[in-house]
Amino acid sequence: MTKPVILTGDRPTGKLHLGHYVGSLKNRVLLQNEGKYDMFIFLADQQALTDHAKESEIIRESVGNVALDYLSAGIDPAKSTIFIQSQIPELAELTMYYMNLVSLARLERNPTVKTEIAQKGFGSSIPTGFLVYPISQSADITAFKANYVPVGNDQKPMIEQTREIVRSFNHTYKTDVLVEPEGIFPKNEAAGRLPGLDGNAKMSKSLGNGIYLSDDADTVRKKVMSMYTDPNHVRVEDPGQVEGNMVFHYLDIFGREEDQADIAAMKEHYQRGGLGDVKTKRYLLDILERELAPIRKRRLEYAKDMGEVFHMLEKGSEVAREVAGQTLSEVKAAMGINYF
Numbered sequence: 372m373t374k375p376v377i378l379t380g381d382r383p384t385g386k387l388h389l390g391h392y393v394g395s396l397k398n399r400v401l402l403q404n405e406g407k408y409d410m411f412i413f414l415a416d417q418q419a420l421t422d423h424a425k426e427s428e429i430i431r432e433s434v435g436n437v438a439l440d441y442l443s444a445g446i447d448p449a450k451s452t453i454f455i456q457s458q459i460p461e462l463a464e465l466t467m468y469y470m471n472l473v474s475l476a477r478l479e480r481n482p483t484v485k486t487e488i489a490q491k492g493f494g495s496s497i498p499t500g501f502l503v504y505p506i507s508q509s510a511d512i513t514a515f516k517a518n519y520v521p522v523g524n525d526q527k528p529m530i531e532q533t534r535e536i537v538r539s540f541n542h543t544y545k546t547d548v549l550v551e552p553e554g555i556f557p558k559n560e561a562a563g564r565l566p567g568l569d570g571n572a573k574m575s576k577s578l579g580n581g582i583y584l585s586d587d588a589d590t591v592r593k594k595v596m597s598m599y600t601d602p603n604h605v606r607v608e609d610p611g612q613v614e615g616n617m618v619f620h621y622l623d624i625f626g627r628e629e630d631q632a633d634i635a636a637m638k639e640h641y642q643r644g645g646l647g648d649v650k651t652k653r654y655l656l657d658i659l660e661r662e663l664a665p666i667r668k669r670r671l672e673y674a675k676d677m678g679e680v681f682h683m684l685e686k687g688s689e690v691a692r693e694v695a696g697q698t699l700s701e702v703k704a705a706m707g708i709n710y711f
């Protein structure tokens with residue numbers, strides 16, 4: 372029996388932060404360790420280039436950084452195939468064939484792409500590659516015959532687009548080579564989107580409000596000490612607000628079962644008055660460090676030998692190429708363009 376396939380990837384445009392960790396990395400490690408799936412995890416450098424064509428050095432550097440983040444968070448190359456998108460030319464070839472099955476109007480309707488176009492201020496100069504990236508993403512997913520694709524809610528349109536392409540391809544060429552994937556989306560809002568340290572709805576590099584898996588202990592301490600709490604909680608004796616207070620919000624997300632009684636007591640004390648922000652922050656810092664310290668330690672170890680990290684990516688890419696190549700042959704056969 373072959374195992375169901377899980378595939379997911381990230382655009383390498385920077386280092387990964389706590390939002391990535393709670394939103395996806397942690398879950399990937401759990402799925403990987405269940406041993407029930409064939410896992411593929413990849414660095415979507417070609418997709419990153421669709422809006423960073425002139426900053427390819429950022430992409431190159433981020434490939435190394437995100438690979439380190441993966442390894443230190445517990446993604447294990449002995450259990451998961453980790454690869455780099457650009458090293459699998461079969462994906463670009465599949466994209467060519469799928470492009471003929473998707474209209475320009477359909478691409479322009481993709482809500483995530485629409486939002487991104489507005490955010491990035493492309494105006495009327497949208498790079499063609501950018502508009503087409505959902506098709507390339509469909510190639511990523513279908514090349515590995517992925518059954519499940521764990522992604523954020525913003526990726527729903529990409530999964531839908533992929534399902535349409537699969538149906539269209541299989542119908543057009545009277546075949547069943549392509550597999551319709553299902554998205555796996557975050558179960559609750561909290562895990563889906565970690566707010567920034569400043570209380571902004573999203574932790575993001577551009578807002579400078581994040582804690583990175585690569586931050587050293589001193590940086591994490593300074594960041595936690597600067598977190599947004601309750602601006603009206605001026606003196607320790609003042610009653611404080613728990614809602615909208617990032618320290619308590621993070622405690623709700625990162626606290627474990629055994630911390631729940633302490634957290635409930637602290638909330639009560641804070642609301643009553645008499646509990647200072649420095650105390651709540653020190654407590655949160657311990658909770659975060661419990662998670663971050665082992666990751667940081669592993670990261671420093673792996674970072675000593677980047678040659679080895681890239682060697683791991685090279686081996687993963689070889690495995691991935693085999694699989695994608697097999698699907699591509701089946702696709703070409705279905706289309707009747709297997710001439711020789």
Ligand code: TRP
Binds near residue numbers: 379508
């Ligand atoms: N678009 C995804 C993101 O921005 C990254 C990605 C590219 C991806 N190809 C994929 C995710 C295939 C899942 C499957 O997060």
